Amino acid sequence: MIASISFRKFKALRSTELRLEPCNLVLGPSGSGKTSLIEAVLRLRTLARLPLAQPGAAPGAATQAGGPEIHFHFYPPFAGISARISCQSELVCDLLDVRPPGDPAWPALKAKVAGIRGFLLDHYAMAEPAAEADGLDLHSNGGNLAAVLRVRREQAPDDFARLVVEVCRILPEFAAVEFVSPAAGRVQLAMRLKEDNELVTADNLSQGTLYTLAFLTLAFDPAPPTLICLEEVDRGIHPRALREVRDALYRLSYPESFGLARDPVQVIATTHSPHLLDLFRDHPEEIVISHKQGRAAHFERLSDRPDLAELLQEGSLGDMWFSGILGGVPEE
16 A cells, blocks of 8 residues: 655654564664654554645744654555655654645545554453454554454354464364453453363463464454554564564465455564564565664665575575664664
């Protein structure tokens, strides 16, 4: 959906542009703009839900001359539309300007932008019981995972069954995904062990199991949003299981490769894992390195490097990133 984003004076992103692919893995040191990128996309979502500023209206208190700006361009059929977020400061960005004014395609694009979702999953929140009635959309921390999956079982049983098959393939010690009701109006996840048929509630499941369940819940959503942002996508996942995380992201972004007849989901995922980076070796166009120099940061897509062919012959991308050859590491 989003073809490119350019930043001017927005936090560490002083002057940089990023072209977006269907799937984007962003890595770099702390403070290098990874979270700011996601904040910008989510801010676009928030402002798109509000009335637009009238063409020719004075900026007023919402902006300042020469202040931070974020520009968005879109893929067809919305390639003729651009959007600019203007900011009063690095922390207050509250004016959205869409050009050309009154474009008849804007309502359709607005509906897609308004559905953008962002996640920073929290295994503590996912382990807690959730309100039964709160199962429409997964919360940004995954805290209502149990309610979402139970609604999925009731309303889309075939999709739920496929999800369970995938869960049990990845986590072969389990035979089923079930639910318990610890209190009236509450529902909690539970997993049935294959060996002794014991039921293990979510508060006794590992971090990795809960994160795996959450990723697969997103990947097997029969009606996913058009764009998903995932922070720290490797969190709590064993390095040997990261291939399943990558495949979940690919299921979202390339549904036709999985035999799915739905629109692709654009994915922006951040990571600090060299192991996950290695799994994207065959698709360097999907890898974004965030470089930080002093207080300023900029993005570089790995496929744009003139020495890419030589780098790929050197060996592990993860090792080269860890050692600093690719950049995107803390300054010494």
